[in-house]
Amino acid sequence: METSPLPTQFSREATIYVEDFITRLRRGQVIEAKKVAIETVNLMRHVISISRWDNVTMLVELIKSVGRKLVSAQPRELLIVNVICRLLRMVEEESEAVEFVEEEWSSREPTREPVSATSNKGSETPAMGLGQAGALLTRNLTEQVTSQLEVETMTLLGFKKNIINEINEYIMELSNIEDDIAKNALEYIHSNEIILTCGRSHTVEKFLRKAAAKRKFHVIVTECAPTYDGHEQAKALAACANIDVVVIPDSAVFAIMSRVNKVILGTRAVMANGGLIATSGTHIVAAAAHHHATQVVVCAGPYKHSPWFPFNDDRFNILLSPDAVLPYREGDLVNTVDVVSPKYDYVPPELVDIFVDSMGGHLPSYLYRLMQENYDDAKDFAWNIYDQ
Template sequence: MPSFQAGYAPNLGVFLKSLKTQQLESSIENLISLLKRRQIKNSRPCAIATAHLLLRVVAKFRWTDIGKLLERIREVGQRLIEAQPREMVVGNIIRRVLGMIRDEAKEDRNEDVSDSASNSQIGSPQRQHSDLGVAKAAAPPPTFSPLRFASTDASELAETSEDDVFGGRPQTGHRPPLLTSHTSFAVLNGVPVQQSMFNLLSATPSPLATPPGTSSPHGKSAVNAASLAHKIATTSKDLKAEVISGIEEIIDELDQVDDQIAAYAQEHIHSNEVILTHSSSLSVQKFLLKAADKRKFTVIVAESYPNDHEAVHAAVTGKSKANIEGADEMSTEMFVKPLSSAGITVILITDASIFAIMSRVNKVILATHAVIANGGLIASAGARIIAKAAKVHRTPVIVVSGVYKLSPEYPFEFESLIEYGDPGAIVGYQDGALVDNLEVDNPVYDYVPPDLVDLYITNLGAHAPSYLYRIVADHYKIEDINFHNPELQF
């Protein structure tokens, strides 16, 4: 977990700190009010807060059966979504946790069925995986569910390492929930231990199997009867531990997502290009910085007045966002150097200049607030006219977004997704009479239809907008999509 500066203003950092000490119920209430008051806002902070809260919910949950846990998370999720329905990423994280729990439970069941049949194959994928994890794989091998990501420190973070959740075993047979797991790794005394008796007998430990530095290759076979007995006693806790580390993986993904996206930057940005971008986004900034390692290009930044211009100005001049009131996103992020210091020419323009300058732009890169399953996106207000201006100039539009922003919801009423901001940002009280006589409109977000987008770049790679529904299907379980309003359940 990143370290936070202590502060009095309620923000993400303060919330995460309070999680450790507060009662669970008051933590939930706390997050709900923070969301309502927009003291935690924007996709990433909301996602991080939700994931950390769910981690606590699972940890505190008195384990009885999986259905109760799902129900509990649904209930908490429903309250969070009601608090701030327009932060769609809150729902996404909850759905992913629900889906992950379902997967774990299913695997557990299946293991009982297929233990004897498949035990010889169990070892290989998980070893491959743990190896990749050490090598900081950007994406898991295709046999693995994209729900979970390789992460270097998963085994250190988890109380019980459960690398075998990555095993792509055939999921056949439906049986009532059986909460005993026989095949899982556990870290006992810092040594990963394979629990299965079958594995104990059959596994010939390879040097790849053990993460370097944790033990010798022979550590595995040094399982004594005492630890085995202990493990069997605690086996009902395995599922819980697996769920917890599953959530931790989601949190890790949130940490790494920008760097994973940035890894694709050099494929898409070439020398002497002119890139137009809009509003301030860490994802886009990291993406461009990564491309700047190798190439020289020009970035035109539209300032996104009046809702995001302060952040944009701070980003282009390299002033820390921490100085600006209400910008809590940066408090959890490292300071990112401005593009201009990486040798890129940065041209700041007003939003009105977009059409004038578009004829010289090679590519438009947009950040998003949320991505919808149809391939459309919700982004800072003004994004739509940029995408449209790009379309009429035949300029490709690239959207950079973490998969966590991809929402399975398909709203038909797009206006309902749009949030309206403070009209005072447009007509202040110094304008006196105007305040009384005018209706002032300040939308915060725009809906950009999929036909205005040419390409999505996520942490899983580059996709056409028409392919997004497939990624949605990979990430969420059908039964969780409308968990917060079951009457819409298909």
């Protein structure tokens, strides 16, 4: 995918800001999901504020061009496309409101002063022969054009202000998303239950902590080798008095699943069909839970809903260094085998029972409705991004 040039209305300051964010993306300095989403929105707010655009079409092309440039820098980062599509949907909704105001204004009959039939004809020349009638017509036309320009200016300024306000509200929503999801914890976690979770997830951590404020239960955490993120999750949960935490190896998941009451998972992204792009090892946990008829609950905010379908599972995956699985010091063995260490697993939707976000619980089959509300026609940008 080639890097598209930035629009001509881009200021030097905006270009520097975009290039700085792209550099940090490529270096892996912005990794955590929530941070990626918030920084992308902050970038777009800054670009929209300082760039020159005169209409909705220019604004949409501005957002799309920056989105293409960010995606070309990190093609496997789904959250960037999700945020860009959400912003395009905001612009679409706001432009519909502006069009309604303009239609209301244009439907009004302009007030014109009556022209007397006995008005002075003036001189015989065409340029000077308009007299009083010509002056009145000229003044009416001038007032009408001036009024229209004032309305257009006020509409554009109001439109820009409303867009910035919408983006600010979206940033607040992203900042509080984990706490909003955690408010539903008591509906899904009950006293003395055994909960199993996989790897490190700040959303799941807050979800469990919120339930532990009023209930006591047990949590089993898989270690998620070779990154061993599960140890960090267990350490964070162990600080809570009402949670008894146990860490198990990934190989023990199937054996322990018969004792588990509920599986609660985090995810990097939710695909359009309800499948998950989650940390490596999640698929094993979900498959074992499906075999034992154990409920699988996924905590994910709306910003993780991707309009893409997983036609190619590897497109959205990242291969890590295999050194953690098979060290290079094992020279004789390294030369005879191929070791693959993927960062994410794809979990099909049939292994997920319910999604929990800030609005409550949803079945996987209902996700299409949520994505339609959040993205609508903006989904076309995501579908065509690799063809640009």
